[in-house]
Amino acid sequence: MSKKxxxxxxxxxxxxxxxxGFGVGVLQAPDSGDRTRRKFLKKANRFKDSMSKSLKKSAHAGA
Structure with a gap:
């Protein structure tokens, strides 16, 4: 089998x-669906912001 x-x-x-894993985690979450979605969105936005900052730093350092 090829590496690709x-x-x-x-x-x-x-x-x-x-x-x-995500699906099972959401189904097994102890909070209500609305609260779980809000928590997930908050964490997803933090991750997005963190990645955006990292990419900007990398682009700036490479320039």
Whole structure:
């Protein structure tokens, strides 16, 4: 099996595992659906902001 195909299978498995893990986590969450969604959105926005800052730093350092 080629390395490219192996990497593709790995990435697909990783995405599938993350999706399933997220789904089970949401279903097993102790909070109500609305509260869980708000928590998730808050954490997702923090992650987005953090990644944005990191990318800007990297781009600025590389310029």
């Amino acid at each position: 195909k192996l990497c593709l299978y790995f990435a697909a498995g990783l995405c599938l595992g993350l999706g399933l």
